[in-house]
Amino acid sequence: MIEWVYLLLAVSFMGFNSFIVKKLVKTLKPNVVMLYQFALAAPLVLVYTLVSGDFVFEPSLLLIGVTYFLSLTFFYIALSKGSLTRAGPVWSLSLLVTAVLGFIFLLEPINLKIILGLLFGVLSVFLLRGDN
Amino acid sequence: MDWFTYVLMAVLLQGTLVFAIKPLTGIFNPVLLLFMQYLGGLISVVIYVLVKKFNLSIKKRELKLSLVSGFLVSTGLTFYYMAIKLLPISIASPVQSVGIILMQSFFGFVFLKEKLTKKVVMGIVCSILCIILLTI
Numbered sequence: 001m002i003e004w005v006y007l008l009l010a011v012s013f014m015g016f017n018s019f020i021v022k023k024l025v026k027t028l029k030p031n032v033v034m035l036y037q038f039a040l041a042a043p044l045v046l047v048y049t050l051v052s053g054d055f056v057f058e059p060s061l062l063l064i065g066v067t068y069f070l071s072l073t074f075f076y077i078a079l080s081k082g083s084l085t086r087a088g089p090v091w092s093l094s095l096l097v098t099a100v101l102g103f104i105f106l107l108e109p110i111n112l113k114i115i116l117g118l119l120f121g122v123l124s125v126f127l128l129r130g131d132n
Numbered sequence: 133m134d135w136f137t138y139v140l141m142a143v144l145l146q147g148t149l150v151f152a153i154k155p156l157t158g159i160f161n162p163v164l165l166l167f168m169q170y171l172g173g174l175i176s177v178v179i180y181v182l183v184k185k186f187n188l189s190i191k192k193r194e195l196k197l198s199l200v201s202g203f204l205v206s207t208g209l210t211f212y213y214m215a216i217k218l219l220p221i222s223i224a225s226p227v228q229s230v231g232i233i234l235m236q237s238f239f240g241f242v243f244l245k246e247k248l249t250k251k252v253v254m255g256i257v258c259s260i261l262c263i264i265l266l267t268i
Contacts, residue, residue, distance in 0.1 A: 037206075064172055082139070099225060113265050
Protein backbone atom coordinates (compact mmCIF):
# COMPACT_ATOMS: atom_id res chain seq x y z
CA MET A 1 0.00 0.00 0.00
CA ILE A 2 2.72 2.49 0.98
CA GLU A 3 4.37 2.09 -2.46
CA TRP A 4 1.18 3.41 -4.13
CA VAL A 5 1.11 6.36 -1.72
CA TYR A 6 4.73 7.13 -2.70
CA LEU A 7 3.80 6.90 -6.39
CA LEU A 8 0.75 9.13 -5.94
CA LEU A 9 2.85 11.75 -4.11
CA ALA A 10 5.52 11.51 -6.83
CA VAL A 11 2.96 12.07 -9.59
CA SER A 12 1.35 14.99 -7.71
CA PHE A 13 4.65 16.80 -7.07
CA MET A 14 6.04 16.15 -10.56
CA GLY A 15 2.76 16.93 -12.31
CA PHE A 16 2.58 20.31 -10.61
CA ASN A 17 6.26 20.86 -11.40
CA SER A 18 5.74 20.24 -15.12
CA PHE A 19 3.09 22.95 -15.08
CA ILE A 20 5.62 25.43 -13.60
CA VAL A 21 8.38 24.36 -16.01
CA LYS A 22 6.02 24.89 -18.94
CA LYS A 23 5.66 28.53 -17.81
CA LEU A 24 9.40 29.00 -17.17
CA VAL A 25 10.68 27.74 -20.53
CA LYS A 26 8.59 30.37 -22.30
CA THR A 27 11.18 32.98 -21.24
CA LEU A 28 14.28 30.98 -20.20
CA LYS A 29 16.49 28.40 -21.90
CA PRO A 30 15.61 24.90 -20.59
CA ASN A 31 19.22 24.24 -19.51
CA VAL A 32 19.23 27.45 -17.43
CA VAL A 33 16.01 26.32 -15.69
CA MET A 34 17.70 22.94 -15.16
CA LEU A 35 20.75 24.64 -13.58
CA TYR A 36 18.66 26.49 -10.99
CA GLN A 37 16.49 23.41 -10.34
CA PHE A 38 19.54 21.19 -9.78
CA ALA A 39 21.27 23.83 -7.64
CA LEU A 40 18.40 23.58 -5.14
CA ALA A 41 17.65 19.88 -5.67
CA ALA A 42 21.19 18.56 -4.98
CA PRO A 43 21.53 19.94 -1.40
CA LEU A 44 17.86 19.26 -0.63
CA VAL A 45 18.13 15.60 -1.67
CA LEU A 46 21.39 15.35 0.32
CA VAL A 47 19.36 16.30 3.41
CA TYR A 48 16.68 13.71 2.47
CA THR A 49 19.46 11.10 2.04
CA LEU A 50 21.01 11.82 5.44
CA VAL A 51 17.58 11.67 7.10
CA SER A 52 16.46 8.49 5.30
CA GLY A 53 19.46 6.21 5.70
CA ASP A 54 23.11 5.51 5.06
CA PHE A 55 25.22 7.88 3.01
CA VAL A 56 27.90 6.18 0.92
CA PHE A 57 29.80 8.26 -1.62
CA GLU A 58 30.21 6.06 -4.70
CA PRO A 59 31.66 8.21 -7.53
CA SER A 60 30.56 5.80 -10.28
CA LEU A 61 26.93 6.64 -9.39
CA LEU A 62 27.55 10.16 -10.76
CA LEU A 63 27.06 8.52 -14.17
CA ILE A 64 23.33 8.39 -13.35
CA GLY A 65 23.37 12.19 -13.24
CA VAL A 66 25.37 12.53 -16.45
CA THR A 67 22.90 10.20 -18.22
CA TYR A 68 19.94 12.16 -16.80
CA PHE A 69 21.46 15.44 -17.98
CA LEU A 70 22.26 14.02 -21.45
CA SER A 71 18.77 12.58 -21.99
CA LEU A 72 17.10 15.89 -21.09
CA THR A 73 19.59 17.92 -23.15
CA PHE A 74 19.10 15.68 -26.21
CA PHE A 75 15.36 16.13 -25.81
CA TYR A 76 15.73 19.94 -25.64
CA ILE A 77 17.96 19.89 -28.75
CA ALA A 78 15.34 17.73 -30.52
CA LEU A 79 12.71 20.32 -29.55
CA SER A 80 14.84 23.16 -30.93
CA LYS A 81 15.37 21.30 -34.23
CA GLY A 82 11.87 19.88 -34.53
CA SER A 83 8.77 20.65 -32.50
CA LEU A 84 7.03 19.35 -29.39
CA THR A 85 4.21 18.09 -31.59
CA ARG A 86 6.66 15.75 -33.32
CA ALA A 87 9.28 15.06 -30.63
CA GLY A 88 6.79 14.80 -27.71
CA PRO A 89 5.08 11.60 -28.84
CA VAL A 90 8.43 9.90 -29.55
CA TRP A 91 9.64 10.94 -26.07
CA SER A 92 6.58 9.23 -24.58
CA LEU A 93 8.00 5.89 -25.76
CA SER A 94 10.62 6.00 -22.98
CA LEU A 95 8.07 4.40 -20.63
CA LEU A 96 7.91 1.47 -23.04
CA VAL A 97 11.73 1.16 -23.14
CA THR A 98 11.83 0.93 -19.32
CA ALA A 99 9.02 -1.64 -19.18
CA VAL A 100 10.52 -3.83 -21.93
CA LEU A 101 13.93 -3.79 -20.22
CA GLY A 102 12.19 -4.76 -16.97
CA PHE A 103 10.52 -7.75 -18.66
CA ILE A 104 13.73 -8.90 -20.37
CA PHE A 105 16.42 -8.35 -17.74
CA LEU A 106 14.54 -8.32 -14.42
CA LEU A 107 12.11 -11.06 -15.53
CA GLU A 108 9.16 -9.03 -14.25
CA PRO A 109 5.77 -10.71 -14.87
CA ILE A 110 4.03 -9.89 -18.14
CA ASN A 111 0.43 -10.64 -19.14
CA LEU A 112 -2.24 -9.33 -21.50
CA LYS A 113 -3.49 -6.79 -18.91
CA ILE A 114 -0.02 -5.26 -18.58
CA ILE A 115 0.53 -5.19 -22.37
CA LEU A 116 -2.84 -3.45 -22.87
CA GLY A 117 -2.04 -1.05 -20.02
CA LEU A 118 1.27 -0.12 -21.63
CA LEU A 119 -0.37 0.40 -25.04
CA PHE A 120 -3.05 2.65 -23.54
CA GLY A 121 -0.27 4.48 -21.69
CA VAL A 122 1.71 5.23 -24.84
CA LEU A 123 -1.49 6.19 -26.67
CA SER A 124 -2.61 8.55 -23.89
CA VAL A 125 0.76 10.32 -23.72
CA PHE A 126 0.72 10.60 -27.52
CA LEU A 127 -2.78 12.10 -27.52
CA LEU A 128 -2.32 14.42 -24.56
CA ARG A 129 1.14 15.70 -25.37
CA GLY A 130 0.71 16.11 -29.14
CA ASP A 131 -1.07 19.47 -29.12
CA ASN A 132 0.95 21.25 -26.42
CA MET B 133 21.93 15.15 -36.74
CA ASP B 134 18.21 15.71 -37.12
CA TRP B 135 15.57 16.06 -34.36
CA PHE B 136 14.54 12.41 -34.59
CA THR B 137 18.05 11.09 -33.84
CA TYR B 138 18.29 13.37 -30.80
CA VAL B 139 14.89 12.41 -29.42
CA LEU B 140 15.64 8.71 -30.02
CA MET B 141 18.91 9.03 -28.06
CA ALA B 142 17.00 10.86 -25.30
CA VAL B 143 14.36 8.10 -25.18
CA LEU B 144 16.94 5.30 -25.00
CA LEU B 145 18.96 7.08 -22.31
CA GLN B 146 15.91 7.98 -20.22
CA GLY B 147 14.32 4.53 -20.55
CA THR B 148 17.58 2.77 -19.69
CA LEU B 149 18.30 5.12 -16.77
CA VAL B 150 14.97 4.45 -15.04
CA PHE B 151 15.45 0.71 -15.64
CA ALA B 152 19.00 0.80 -14.21
CA ILE B 153 17.77 2.51 -11.02
CA LYS B 154 15.58 -0.49 -10.10
CA PRO B 155 18.36 -3.08 -9.40
CA LEU B 156 20.51 -0.35 -7.82
CA THR B 157 17.78 0.30 -5.21
CA GLY B 158 18.49 -3.23 -3.91
CA ILE B 159 22.11 -2.22 -3.17
CA PHE B 160 21.93 1.48 -2.28
CA ASN B 161 19.51 3.74 -0.45
CA PRO B 162 17.14 4.95 -3.26
CA VAL B 163 17.39 8.55 -2.03
CA LEU B 164 21.20 8.35 -2.22
CA LEU B 165 20.85 7.32 -5.88
CA LEU B 166 18.73 10.40 -6.47
CA PHE B 167 21.31 12.60 -4.73
CA MET B 168 24.06 11.20 -6.98
CA GLN B 169 21.79 11.79 -9.98
CA TYR B 170 21.39 15.45 -9.04
CA LEU B 171 25.06 15.91 -8.16
CA GLY B 172 26.17 14.37 -11.49
CA GLY B 173 23.49 16.37 -13.29
CA LEU B 174 24.50 19.61 -11.59
CA ILE B 175 28.18 19.15 -12.51
CA SER B 176 27.20 18.35 -16.13
CA VAL B 177 24.81 21.27 -16.52
CA VAL B 178 27.28 23.77 -14.98
CA ILE B 179 29.95 22.66 -17.49
CA TYR B 180 27.42 22.81 -20.34
CA VAL B 181 26.09 26.34 -19.63
CA LEU B 182 29.64 27.65 -19.13
CA VAL B 183 30.89 26.12 -22.41
CA LYS B 184 27.81 27.35 -24.29
CA LYS B 185 28.11 30.75 -22.56
CA PHE B 186 24.39 30.90 -21.78
CA ASN B 187 23.07 34.06 -20.21
CA LEU B 188 22.38 33.09 -16.61
CA SER B 189 20.64 36.28 -15.56
CA ILE B 190 17.17 35.60 -14.31
CA LYS B 191 14.34 37.72 -12.94
CA LYS B 192 13.40 37.44 -9.27
CA ARG B 193 10.03 35.85 -10.10
CA GLU B 194 11.66 33.33 -12.46
CA LEU B 195 14.24 32.46 -9.80
CA LYS B 196 11.48 31.85 -7.24
CA LEU B 197 9.58 29.64 -9.68
CA SER B 198 12.78 27.73 -10.60
CA LEU B 199 13.47 27.05 -6.93
CA VAL B 200 9.88 25.94 -6.31
CA SER B 201 10.28 23.69 -9.35
CA GLY B 202 13.55 22.32 -7.96
CA PHE B 203 11.80 21.50 -4.68
CA LEU B 204 8.81 19.85 -6.39
CA VAL B 205 10.80 17.74 -8.84
CA SER B 206 13.37 16.56 -6.31
CA THR B 207 10.77 15.73 -3.65
CA GLY B 208 8.58 14.05 -6.27
CA LEU B 209 11.51 11.98 -7.54
CA THR B 210 12.40 11.04 -3.95
CA PHE B 211 8.95 9.49 -3.55
CA TYR B 212 9.25 7.90 -7.00
CA TYR B 213 12.58 6.24 -6.18
CA MET B 214 11.13 4.96 -2.90
CA ALA B 215 8.19 3.54 -4.88
CA ILE B 216 10.30 1.80 -7.54
CA LYS B 217 12.23 -0.01 -4.83
CA LEU B 218 8.93 -1.68 -3.87
CA LEU B 219 7.08 -1.94 -7.21
CA PRO B 220 7.94 -3.67 -10.53
CA ILE B 221 9.56 -1.06 -12.78
CA SER B 222 7.33 -2.13 -15.69
CA ILE B 223 4.32 -0.92 -13.64
CA ALA B 224 5.72 2.09 -11.74
CA SER B 225 7.32 3.78 -14.76
CA PRO B 226 4.22 3.89 -17.04
CA VAL B 227 1.87 4.84 -14.18
CA GLN B 228 4.16 7.73 -13.23
CA SER B 229 4.53 8.97 -16.84
CA VAL B 230 0.81 8.77 -17.57
CA GLY B 231 -0.12 10.31 -14.21
CA ILE B 232 2.10 13.34 -14.87
CA ILE B 233 0.65 13.89 -18.35
CA LEU B 234 -2.86 13.55 -16.91
CA MET B 235 -2.07 16.19 -14.28
CA GLN B 236 -0.61 18.49 -16.94
CA SER B 237 -3.88 18.28 -18.86
CA PHE B 238 -5.88 18.88 -15.69
CA PHE B 239 -3.84 21.99 -14.78
CA GLY B 240 -4.00 23.24 -18.37
CA PHE B 241 -7.78 22.85 -18.39
CA VAL B 242 -8.41 24.33 -14.93
CA PHE B 243 -5.80 27.12 -14.68
CA LEU B 244 -4.86 27.96 -18.27
CA LYS B 245 -8.39 27.47 -19.61
CA GLU B 246 -7.04 25.27 -22.39
CA LYS B 247 -9.69 23.73 -24.65
CA LEU B 248 -10.91 20.23 -23.91
CA THR B 249 -10.74 18.85 -27.46
CA LYS B 250 -11.93 15.41 -28.56
CA LYS B 251 -8.27 14.33 -28.75
CA VAL B 252 -7.63 15.40 -25.14
CA VAL B 253 -10.75 13.58 -23.91
CA MET B 254 -9.61 10.42 -25.75
CA GLY B 255 -6.15 10.84 -24.16
CA ILE B 256 -7.68 11.15 -20.69
CA VAL B 257 -9.80 8.01 -21.24
CA CYS B 258 -6.72 6.08 -22.45
CA SER B 259 -4.65 7.23 -19.46
CA ILE B 260 -7.37 6.18 -17.00
CA LEU B 261 -7.58 2.76 -18.73
CA CYS B 262 -3.77 2.47 -18.55
CA ILE B 263 -3.72 3.20 -14.82
CA ILE B 264 -6.63 0.81 -14.12
CA LEU B 265 -5.05 -2.03 -16.13
CA LEU B 266 -1.63 -1.61 -14.53
CA THR B 267 -2.67 -1.06 -10.94
CA ILE B 268 -5.69 -3.34 -10.32
